[in-house]
Amino acid sequence: MESILRLKEVSKAYKKSDFRLEQISFSVPYGSIVGFVGENGAGKSTTIGCVLNTISRDSGSIEVFGREMQEQDVEIKQRIGVVYDGENFPGYYSAGQLSDIFRGIYEKWDDALFQFYLKEFGLSKGQKIKTYSKGMTMKLAIAAALSHHPDLLILDEATSGLDPSMRDEMLDIFLDFVGTEKRSILFSTHITSDLEKIADYIVLIHKGKILLTEEKDKIVYHYGVMRCGKGQFNAMEENDKIAWRRRDYQIDVLVSDREKILKKYPGTVVDHVSIDELVVLLTKGEKR
Numbered sequence: 476m477e478s479i480l481r482l483k484e485v486s487k488a489y490k491k492s493d494f495r496l497e498q499i500s501f502s503v504p505y506g507s508i509v510g511f512v513g514e515n516g517a518g519k520s521t522t523i524g525c526v527l528n529t530i531s532r533d534s535g536s537i538e539v540f541g542r543e544m545q546e547q548d549v550e551i552k553q554r555i556g557v558v559y560d561g562e563n564f565p566g567y568y569s570a571g572q573l574s575d576i577f578r579g580i581y582e583k584w585d586d587a588l589f590q591f592y593l594k595e596f597g598l599s600k601g602q603k604i605k606t607y608s609k610g611m612t613m614k615l616a617i618a619a620a621l622s623h624h625p626d627l628l629i630l631d632e633a634t635s636g637l638d639p640s641m642r643d644e645m646l647d648i649f650l651d652f653v654g655t656e657k658r659s660i661l662f663s664t665h666i667t668s669d670l671e672k673i674a675d676y677i678v679l680i681h682k683g684k685i686l687l688t689e690e691k692d693k694i695v696y697h698y699g700v701m702r703c704g705k706g707q708f709n710a711m712e713e714n715d716k717i718a719w720r721r722r723d724y725q726i727d728v729l730v731s732d733r734e735k736i737l738k739k740y741p742g743t744v745v746d747h748v749s750i751d752e753l754v755v756l757l758t759k760g761e762k763r
């Protein structure tokens with residue numbers, strides 16, 4: 476399948492900490508939303524920094540729109556929209572002033588679309604950004620990122636400051652965005668319920684390594700968690716256990732094919748797994 480973004484064996488070590496990204500490989504196919512998950516400090520922002528060339532990688536390759544991004548690749552950067560958690564713009568500007576600046580930077584800057592989003596998100600054009608609430612600055616950053624018609628949208632915790640109804644509205648906007656099959660989103664977030672709603676793939680990073688790349692529907696519909704006692708756990712074939720956590724009275728075992736496990740071990744309880752529980756089992760659990 477063709478990809479809008481492809482990372483191959485990307486590694487990065489920081490001089491001032493022990494953290495290292497180790498051989499990160501994953502792809503973002505055209506027309507898809509890829510959820511990028513992992514605990515605090517797992518390496519999500521570092522990976523995104525490598526993609527955007529704000530952090531220099533030590534080795535590996537990154538292809539965007541089918542070609543390797545160079546350091547000052549203006550053409551590729553025109554086609555990427557980025558939203559960070561936190562300060563995206565200097566606070567002394569107003570949304571109206573931002574629009575004047577972006578008109579000069581982005582070839583495809585769309586004033587009408589930007590005005591539309593400002594209205595839609597209830598943002599005033601003249602108010603200084605530093606007087607916005609956190610949610611308002613995030614909405615503004617998303618509006619600005621969408622208004623230069625990017626083909627790839629990179630969201631680094633971009634929705635964490637939004638209330639549930641606003642997040643829901645944003646998810647619809649993101650789904651519309653990828654609807655044409657020509658655009659994609661790399662969506663890093665801790666709010667995995669949002670990914671359950673809109674992601675096509677989940678990429679899990681842990682301590683700088685990719686632990687899982689999987690279709691979201693497979694996780695939601697096929698994976699499961701078997702709740703078993705010691706006897707049931709010991710009777711299970713090793714190959715059926717992906718990861719497990721021992722609790723006081725039961726052991727939770729992550730399995731990749733819920734239906735198969737239910738048939739193979741009759742009378743057992745195998746729940747559907749949420750992305751949150753999957754992440755916990757894979758990052759904190761024991762493995763074969």
Ligand SMILES: Nc1ncnc2c1ncn2[C@@H]1O[C@H](COP(=O)(O)OP(=O)(O)OP(=O)(O)O)[C@@H](O)[C@H]1O
Nearest residue numbers: 489491492494513514515516517518519520521522
């Ligand atoms: N400039 C830097 N120098 C040294 N270490 C750094 C630097 N930037 C980040 N790190 C370290 O790299 C690790 C990964 O950080 P990163 O921000 O990529 O994680 P993350 O998955 O985005 O976390 P979070 O979910 O908390 O945002 C952390 O241990 C962090 O301390």
